[in-house]
Each structure stands twice: as C-alpha cells, then as structure tokens.
Amino acid sequence: MDIDDILASVDRGPGASPESTALDHQLLTRFWVAERAVSEVLPWPAPLMERVMDRVRSQIEAIEDLAASSADTDPSAQTNHAHNPNLNLRLSILQTDLARTQYLIRSLLRQRLAKLTKYSMHYLVQLASRNKNPLDSQPSQTTQASQSTPEDSVPDLASVVDFTPLSEQESTFVHTHQKLLATHYGGSFMGAFPPQLRRLTDNVGGTSMVQGPETKEAVFVRCLGAEVPVVVVAEDGVEEMGVTMRMGDVWMVRWEGVKTAWSRGEVELL
Numbered sequence: 001m002d003i004d005d006i007l008a009s010v011d012r013g014p015g016a017s018p019e020s021t022a023l024d025h026q027l028l029t030r031f032w033v034a035e036r037a038v039s040e041v042l043p044w045p046a047p048l049m050e051r052v053m054d055r056v057r058s059q060i061e062a063i064e065d066l067a068a069s070s071a072d073t074d075p076s077a078q079t080n081h082a083h084n085p086n087l088n089l090r091l092s093i094l095q096t097d098l099a100r101t102q103y104l105i106r107s108l109l110r111q112r113l114a115k116l117t118k119y120s121m122h123y124l125v126q127l128a129s130r131n132k133n134p135l136d137s138q139p140s141q142t143t144q145a146s147q148s149t150p151e152d153s154v155p156d157l158a159s160v161v162d163f164t165p166l167s168e169q170e171s172t173f174v175h176t177h178q179k180l181l182a183t184h185y186g187g188s189f190m191g192a193f194p195p196q197l198r199r200l201t202d203n204v205g206g207t208s209m210v211q212g213p214e215t216k217e218a219v220f221v222r223c224l225g226a227e228v229p230v231v232v233v234a235e236d237g238v239e240e241m242g243v244t245m246r247m248g249d250v251w252m253v254r255w256e257g258v259k260t261a262w263s264r265g266e267v268e269l270l
C-alpha cells in the first residue's frame with residue numbers, strides 16, 4: 001500500500017484526497033513560517049485549522065484502533081496479526097505524520113500566544129474600536145473620571161462580533177490576561193496613583209501607553225506572482241508604489257510593504 005493511500009484512509013471529509021491533504025499541510029507550514037517571521041499576529045486561518053484539526057482527530061482515532069489491534073492478547077488474534085505485516089508499518093506512518101502536524105500546531109499556537117501576551121492591550125483596543133460609535137471616538141471627561149482603576153480601562157469585548165485577526169478563543173484569552181494584569185498593576189503600585197493616571201490606555205502628551213507590534217521590520221519574502229509591487233510608506237503615511245518583484249525573486253523588504261501582497265497569496269515569507 002502506498003504511503004499517500006495510508007494517510008488518505010483517515011480523511012473522512014467530503015472531497016478528501018492525498019492532494020488536498022498535502023496542500024493543507026503546505027498551507028499550514030507556510031502560515032507557521034510567516035507567523036514566526038513577523039511581530040504582529042496574522043489573521044487566524046479558521047477554515048484551514050478546522051480541516052487540519054478534523055484530520056488530527058481522525059488520525060488519533062485510527063492510531064488508537066490500530067494500537068488496540070496490535071496489543072490484542074487473544075491467541076487467534078495474534079495469529080492473524082502475524083499474517084498482517086503491514087499493520088506495524090501503517091501504525092508507524094500514521095504516528096509520524098500525526099507528530100509532524102502536532103509539532104506545527106503547537107509551535108504556531110505558542111508563537112501567537114507569545115505575541116498576544118506581549119501586545120494584549122493593543123489587540124483589545126483594536127477589537128473594541130471596530131464596534132465603537134464614531135460619536136464616542138473621544139472619551140469624555142466623565143468617562144475618563146469613571147475609569148478610576150486599571151481594570152476599568154480594559155476594553156469590553158461583549159459587543160464584538162468580528163475578532164479578526166484573532167480567533168474567538170484567542171480574544172477571550174487576551175481579555176482575561178489583560179484583566180488579571182490590570183488587577184495586579186492596581187494592587188501593586190497603580191492604586192497609589194491619582195485617578196486620572198490609572199488608565200492603561202492613556203495617551204496624554206502624544207505618548208501612548210499601548211505598545212503595538214513593529215510593522216517596519218525587515219522580512220525575507222519569495223515572489224509567487226508574475227509581478228508583485230512593493231509598497232513604500234512615506235513618513236506622512238502616504239503609500240507609494242515602489243519597485244516590482246517578479247516570480248521567483250527572493251527579497252528582504254519591510255513587512256508593511258508586502259503585507260497586502262502576502263494576504264493575497266502573491267508572496268510567501270521565508
């Protein structure tokens with residue numbers, strides 16, 4: 001039996017094939033590499049992760065069934081097992097492929113959790129701002145005065161419906177993490193500050209307390225499209241079309257210049 005046939009035997013979804021499995025693994029690997037290459041959290045690929053996790057569950061079930069068969073102590077079963085030399089090979093292949101996928105998933109989640117922990121308030125403010133009334137863009141003096149503790153300045157995500165770039169579970173983690181952190185700050189030292197200085201989102205004087213990821217960092221990318229323009233962002237924030245990459249080119253560019261091209265699948269990070 002071919003290895004691809006063994007791996008495809010655990011795919012129970014409609015339209016599953018060795019080609020689709022290999023493509024999903026390639027997409028997962030590329031997303032993992034990209035997540036490690038940039039400092040910001042990339043948009044959560046929900047459909048891809050659902051397919052991958054379904055396949056992982058199917059593989060675990062298949063491995064458990066095969067392991068139970070090989071560990072059967074019934075004499076007749078042992079005799080039948082002796083005439084099935086492919087059983088151990090099949091079990092080994094499935095376990096190896098499962099370990100490979102689990103490593104990518106664990107490493108990917110650890111990378112994202114590290115970023116979410118470091119920039120938790122940044123992403124909370126980003127999520128909350130999408131559902132804010134434009135008339136409330138500037139907090140009133142009454143609102144600022146009511147935020148007398150660090151916990152009060154943590155944005156509420158109860159009305160948020162779009163969690164991009166996070167998953168819903170990640171947004172819950174970020175909110176809980178920042179709440180615990182704010183409670184710790186308040187009990188340790190911020191409780192002794194004047195009420196107007198206890199907000200964790202303060203930006204008085206043009207300096208924001210909210211730290212965000214760096215978008216001007218340099219990354220290595222490979223061009224996957226025929227011609228892909230690299231955007232250059234000027235100091236005043238105006239985007240200008242820079243040089244053009246061609247298929248197969250490997251360049252070191254600023255992440256902000258190829259972020260849009262990456263989201264369209266025109267480049268891959270290395």
